[in-house]
Amino acid sequence: MELIRSGTKIPFTHYRKIAVILSTVVNVIVLALLFFRGPNMGVDFAGGTIVQLKFQQKTTIPDIRQALESIQLGGSTVQDFGQEGFNEFLVRVEKTGIQVTALSDQMKKALGAKFGADKFEIRRVEYVGPKIGEDLRWRGTWSVIASTVMMGVYIWIRFASAFGAKFGLHFGIGAVIALIHDVLVTVGALMLANYEFDLTVVAALLTIVGFSVNDTVVICDRIRENLRKIRRESLENIINTSINETLSRTILTTGTALLVLLALYLLGGAVIRPFAFALLVGFTSGVYSTIFIASPVILLWDKSFKQR
């Protein structure tokens, strides 16, 4: 079976202007959303308590809220969790007069009084203190930034030996720009889909950074090879040839990863779903950014390359 015919020649770099404009617009929108609306922070980062409840019989959100009213938690966010009809709910408490460590106990009593003590189950409690939340937010942000920069440095060093430090740096910068794009697109998608930002999302972003750079590495590797083989072509043509030659690999690899992610997304349960969602978006974006962003960025330095 062949997905991409051999000898396919799509002039990808021709679309670079459209791609750059499109991506810039998308990224600016995401950045604007980030700064003006802010991401929907989960308890990991915002601090607070979440309690996951499972009821045996059909229960509605107003019912739960009413029961929580008796311990002054009527204002908590209550939402469906997991599959429909499973009667699982997530209660999120921001601040309360009750001592946080005793919160789940209080909630157990209040819900027990309304629904019966054996008619429901507290399946999960997560409490994160405000200081820890701030600390995690800080460390999460930095780890994503650090790994992105690290990928750039790796590629720089990796290709410096073949092309000289200057051109290696161009590859590195190209990769970093592509990665920033992927992270921003994923963040934007998470915000649109109303997922909360928590530790698993950071894990997903770091994985995207590590995985998405693979395509860039493979294409750059091919560019390096073709530069040696094909002497008379322009850099643009060599980049296009390289992208085309590796295209089926790029699509296949991401394709198999997307297959397992789809399985995780659909079957892995509600806890893992945001993680799988982020990876689905990020990996897909990774293919696009490698082809349309990373390579054209290298082209930007075409001049300096020729002078070499």
Next chain:
Amino acid sequence: MRRGVLSRVIIFSALALLSLLFLAPNFLGKKDSSGTVEMPGWWPSFLPSDAIHLGLDLQGGSHLVLEVKLDKAVENHMERLKNELTNSFREKGISGVSVERVDATQLQIKAAAASVERVRSILKADFANLSEVKTPQTSAAGTDFYMTLNREETRALRDYIVDQSLETIRNRIDQFGVSEPIIQRQGINTILVQLPGIQDPQRAKDIIGKTALLEFKLVDDNVNPEEAVKNGPPPGRQVLFGQVGKGAAGASPAKVPYVLEARTLMTGEYIQDAKVRPGQQLQGPYVELILNDQGARLFEQITAANVKRRMAIVLDNNVYSAPVIQERIGGGRASITGSFDIKEARDLSIVLRAGALPAPVEIVEERTVGPSLGRDSITQGLTSFAVGGALVVLFMIAYYKGAGLVADVALVFNVLFMAAILAGFQAVLTLPGIAGIVLTIGMAVDANVLINERIREEIRAGRSVRSAIEAGYQNALPAILDSNVTTFLSGVILFQFGTGPIKGFAVTLCVGILTTVVTAVYLTRVYYDYRIGARRLERISI
């Protein structure tokens, strides 16, 4: 060539066998109630006998991060130093000197002009652990010294307090009875506690978090408690509350104020043992304290000196009882009565036996997962593993036929090795960890895709099958290594950053990369080398 193939077949077979040995306890062993794995009798004892450890999110349990309130402990320490200084000056007969605590870390020593030199020499000789905050302020009346603990001393004190807290918490958890708890110091002032499979997290939290500072203080019956509450207690006195009755469900129990002398006569540090005793008639159970020799002597002195007065037994600033001392009490036994049930009495005896925390602790992070959610997560994780794996396997066969099958066999070995490494190094498997394994399956075939695409290219370029395979592996290798190194790097960063479950993901991701390179590149190569060596290879299914 053939010999090379044979030795590699032997190496990979041995690795596979070793992996199966490491995984055997997961299938053969039986888990007993405490979570340890019991292997059947015929299993030799030198072979691995430990099953893969499940994270708290899969087996249920509590993950707690406690912050030790060091500032409070340092403040207490300064208060003690203040008393020491005062006593020291008094013993040496120096008059006209007073010691005050200015803030949490600073003492102010006011010395009259006549005694300045002696105060200075005592500070220098006996209190070398104190250093000056600023130069002494001299006026006509005398000199004011501003002292604080010096840096090394503060650091040592903080270290001591956190270590001591950790020990105390460990003692309490041991007595509470949790199998395989993890209690670790984390950073400067936090302690990580993991309690797998715990049934009643609230009770565990109560036991761990209680400061359990037991104090004996005298009641001042000359002051009306109600007035002291209203107008504030007179100097040297304090108002603490005791509870009467549990109160009806929902209603908060009545609080009774006591006026106490602020001075603590004795603390719980002399407790040797604490036992729950059944109460008589209508009374609930009580906790009997057995003091050590030193404590017994002290207790005897105190009771002898205060016959007919009331002595309050105060735990964490709550008055439990305030009985009248009828006579001098020898033998070192005291009891704490109060209206508690047998469970509360048992918990109280645990914290008293284990000793007080040197500083208050606060739970700053809690993640508790019930056992049923853990079971669901395992099922969901395994389902997505099976479905995702099957999809990839089928896809590879559909796309690459024979070569796809080879890649699939490598994938099976990959998962086997990965699981064995996780078991062998006793890594903890979490839900994100399972996701990491699933993801590895999806990403592992990347190496085979790179190789196979390359082989196809080389064949199209007119090479013989044999040299195409040769060139395919050779040319694909740099890209494979590069792409795995980058993913590995972000896995390492993730491990540094993450907590608990996330760390589990980072571990499986990194382990998966290692096994992927070994299986997808080197294991598949064995097959092709065998084919090449066996007969002239003219066609290849790819």
